[in-house]
Amino acid sequence: MRKFSRPLRAVTAASMALVLGASLAACGGASGESQSTGEANLRWSWWGSDPRHAVNQEIIEDYTAANEGITIEGEFSDFSGYWDKLATMTAGRDAPDVITMDEKFLQEYASRGALADLTELENLDLSKFDDAALDLGKFEDGLYGLSTGRNALTVVINADLFEEAGVEIPDDTTWTWDDYYRISKEISENLDGVSGSDYGNSPDGSLRVWLRQHGESLYNDTSDGVGYTPETAEAFFEHLLKVRDEAGGATPSEWTEAQAGTFEGQSFPTNKTAMSWYWSNQLGLLRTSTDSDVRMLRAPSHTGNEADNGMYYKASMYWSISSQSENKDAAADFVNYLANNEEAAKKMLVDRGVPVNPDMAAAVRPELDEAAQSVVDFLEEIEPNVALSPSPSPAGGGGVQDIILRYDSEVLFGNLTPAQAAEQMTTEIEALIGAA
Structure with missing residues (x-):
């Protein structure tokens, strides 16, 4: 009988590349402090469909238009290719500043020092996120991913x-x-x-x-x-x-x-x-x-x-920041925009899950089409019988x-x-x- 053997490229690349890069964060290189002086060239990576790409480009244009001196380059691919590329870039000390992260890989990258602790970045306001939402992005005592929404x-x-x-x-x-x-x-x-x-x-x-x-x-x-x-x-x-x-x-x-x-x-x-x-x-x-x-x-x-x-x-995905970034303050400000700005939320709607920031959830609700509204209603309906969410996958x-x-x-x-x-x-x- 025929066997199906799905390639494990993402797994192998992530494991090998991160092992090679594990010592990079520990031995210095990129400073733990942001070196941004009001001007910064950022890179933001994500995976997904063509509509998501188009929306993200609009978000980049809106943010950079309102923040003189900041440029943002979008880097995107399909899901499997995304992890190959990210692992290789991380090992080569060339990781994007802002990384769209998945729960399957969050602790893998965090445990190897590849991600910044978001609680140490002053430009990121976490006050609207409850403990349950924040817990989904934690590893040991740090916060390495901020949930984009739930599904x-x-x-x-x-x-x-x-x-x-x-x-x-x-x-x-x-x-x-x-x-x-x-x-x-x-x-x-x-x-x-x-x-x-x-x-x-x-x-x-x-x-x-x-x-x-x-x-x-x-x-x-x-x-x-x-x-x-x-x-x-x-x-x-x-x-x-x-x-x-x-x-x-x-x-x-x-x-x-x-x-x-x-x-x-x-x-x-x-x-x-x-x-x-x-x-x-x-x-x-x-x-x-x-x-x-x-x-x-x-x-x-x-x-x-x-x-x-x-x-x-489940946290649909996370916003993470590379520990290698030389512009952590600027990256944190952009993540803050993604997580806490109503105009950005209205563009993303529920493509990345229903926002766990209640203010953003309220802002997008009037903008939703029937399908998206069905998602919001469904997640609310099942809430009384949804058990505690599992922790992110281990390293x-x-x-x-x-x-x-x-x-x-x-x-x-x-x-x-x-x-x-x-x-x-x-x-x-x-x-x-x-x-x-």
């Missing part, structure tokens, strides 16, 4: 395909995994060329939700190992097989090829799948890609009680998503049993974290 992993459905298949949309406050399998099967049987569901587009997110439904977590409290039992991981892989064999799920080949391609080419955005798993801030893109009525649902649970669905809020955790994806594939292609995959995946994750 949640949701079940997304194509309501047009549901209607075409004659399948009723479930009550997501009470539905169970058995309901999920039944609905997926009915849609697959009623529509030619459409799978009822696939296996998710955030491998670590899907596994986290499953583990949380069992009172477990991906990492333990000390972040030096996993926080789950092999039996629960095995049950997750058995769930994937149930979607494949009994629920009319997408074929392994369809799914893995879609995962290796672009966002727009995945099975759900191309109307080949009626249910999938995406982050809430992607709703607008999904509606545009499918040209369909895409809606978000809570995750199903084993009990039919929404309090048991394992959902959680070394940047490669865990690719590990999980690889073992998902090994199980779906029949190369490993669920028990074998659970054991080998756990060993590999713990080795990766232990080596960090």
